[in-house]
Amino acid sequence: MTVNALIEKYGFSPLSLPDPDREVKGCYIGDLLSWVMGRAQADNAWITIMSNINIAAVAALSDVSLVILAEDVTPDENVLKTAESKNVNIARTSLPAFETAVKISCDI
């Protein structure tokens, strides 16, 4: 399923969508950036509550298709601008990470 379709289907709030037609395949949940770098697969949705500027670089380098900020966390200033410039998709949900993953599991 594409990033855009996933966001619409589950009512996530789009925060940065420079590449909405990208396919989402699989999912990784984590807040420690090195773990995410080392273990998330390309095209995964990455679910996290980490909201500082470094998530944009980690998402770009590990090549995930979408960052989902769980539990309604608010990204720090400049995160969205940086994400747009690095072609990183970010959306937000009020759901906790586990429930988010369970919900999207049948579509990715």
Added chain:
Amino acid sequence: MSEFLNFHFEVDGDNFVSAGQASVQMKKNMRQLGLSPEIIRKVSIAMYEGEINMVIHAHGGVADVNVYEDRIEIILDDKGPGIKDIDLAMQEGYSTANDHVRALGFGAGMGLPNMKRYTDDMKIETVVGEGTKITMSVNLS
């Protein structure tokens, strides 16, 4: 040795806002060179971990990436405090990062292990009080 391309980056110390810039730029360069996604991913991850280490521990440094016909070489050179115990530093989960750094999501003790995991060769030269030079290679074939 065959001809190669060199990319040189200055890495700002203690600047977590721009941390990763060199790696992100290098990723773009590799895409332009037409390298495979798997190679790009390996080099990007290894270089980012090294870059973050220089920001966290060494007040920055320099990164050089040399693209040869058969491999990509990443050289990270800093004038930081050096690594006291390399075996310990190579253990997953071991970190000397402070609480501020951990709050940003770093300091999981996965930096050096990830660098080793995603490269085909890694050499660490370090002198306590003087600095650290890490040379990594990713084979292209």
